[in-house]
Amino acid sequence: MTNPAIAANGLRKAYGEKTVLDGIDFSIPAGTVFALLGPNGAGKTTAVKILSTLIPPGEGSGAISVGGHDLATDAQAVRAAIGVTGQFSAVDGLITGEENLLLMADLHHLSKAEGRRVTAELLERFDLTEAAKKPASTYSGGMKRRLDIAMTLVGNPRVIFLDEPTTGLDPRSRHGMWQMIRGLVGDGVTVFLTTQYLEEADELADRIAVLHNGKLVAEGSAEELKRIVPGGHVRLRFSDPAAYRDAAAHLGGDAVRDDAALALQLPSDGTQSILRSILDRLDAAGIEADELTVHTPDLDDVFFALTETDTDTDTKTDTEAESGTGTAARTHAAVPAQNKESVR
Numbered sequence: 001m002t003n004p005a006i007a008a009n010g011l012r013k014a015y016g017e018k019t020v021l022d023g024i025d026f027s028i029p030a031g032t033v034f035a036l037l038g039p040n041g042a043g044k045t046t047a048v049k050i051l052s053t054l055i056p057p058g059e060g061s062g063a064i065s066v067g068g069h070d071l072a073t074d075a076q077a078v079r080a081a082i083g084v085t086g087q088f089s090a091v092d093g094l095i096t097g098e099e100n101l102l103l104m105a106d107l108h109h110l111s112k113a114e115g116r117r118v119t120a121e122l123l124e125r126f127d128l129t130e131a132a133k134k135p136a137s138t139y140s141g142g143m144k145r146r147l148d149i150a151m152t153l154v155g156n157p158r159v160i161f162l163d164e165p166t167t168g169l170d171p172r173s174r175h176g177m178w179q180m181i182r183g184l185v186g187d188g189v190t191v192f193l194t195t196q197y198l199e200e201a202d203e204l205a206d207r208i209a210v211l212h213n214g215k216l217v218a219e220g221s222a223e224e225l226k227r228i229v230p231g232g233h234v235r236l237r238f239s240d241p242a243a244y245r246d247a248a249a250h251l252g253g254d255a256v257r258d259d260a261a262l263a264l265q266l267p268s269d270g271t272q273s274i275l276r277s278i279l280d281r282l283d284a285a286g287i288e289a290d291e292l293t294v295h296t297p298d299l300d301d302v303f304f305a306l307t308e309t310d311t312d313t314d315t316k317t318d319t320e321a322e323s324g325t326g327t328a329a330r331t332h333a334a335v336p337a338q339n340k341e342s343v344r
């Protein structure tokens, strides 16, 4: 990959005895969205803070470059190239939205005229023109978040760090934020996103990495990650208890029974051949299911499988997932045994 917007090698950070980042690598192409997922306290914010120069990397970290600038030798240039929106808003509630933006323009040493032009443009773009002259403390959560991001954009950054940008937003505001992020990427901006919402990573990210116990335990596109965990199944539901029992007998050990719902669940990757074989077996026995649903793994399944705290995830193996497109999801975690086949 040539000139990634963010490149880090062996990023480390410890707080006292606690190792938060244990030598992790990032290589994020320009104009893409990278999502960092991980359980609470995994170290996502710590990674953002290091990459955005807010805290120094830990001892033993390798080279880090952001926006084409070396973090160790040219932190000032990194700062000029990036925008950061943290979990805690930079918005000053005592002044208006417009004043917040003008203040940022001053901080970026824009001329008065340029500051006013950029402010008006951002107010318009983030649908805040009407509220521009009201104190930001009167804004809704969604408006404050939009203003926060607008403030980040005053300096026209090419790399933006969004640390949980939609936490606490209602679904409409969240979708609005996604649109806005897509717009930024369309303009060539690189977005480093942390989120608790797997759906958000699924919607937005070109690449997703899962951070757990100080390591990136998997990295790939949403589709690639979904392929590395089990969780895909076919569910057959019956209204006739006799048909249900017959089907359970015929499908045998493959089927997990849900007696209360008269439903059977069979592991499946959702391919046509597997579906055909299940239906053929039912047809041969003269059994008809009332409902058939196919469940493909989602990022929740991936997250749960990769961030389990039991000993499974402690026995690390380096594996590579085959992918239909030729690009592979990298996993560095022990994945549940029944899935080992698909990640070989």
Ligand SMILES: Nc1ncnc2c1ncn2[C@@H]1O[C@H](COP(=O)(O)OP(=O)(O)OP(=O)(O)O)[C@@H](O)[C@H]1O
Pocket (backbone or CB within 6 Å): 015, 020, 038, 039, 040, 041, 042, 043, 044, 045, 046, 047
């Ligand atoms: N300044 C600090 N001093 C000591 N420990 C810290 C400091 N900052 C963070 N930590 C610890 O480092 C770990 C990672 O914290 P971090 O905020 O990076 O996690 P996170 O993945 O962003 O979590 P969340 O999803 O809850 O925001 C946590 O255990 C946290 O308590």
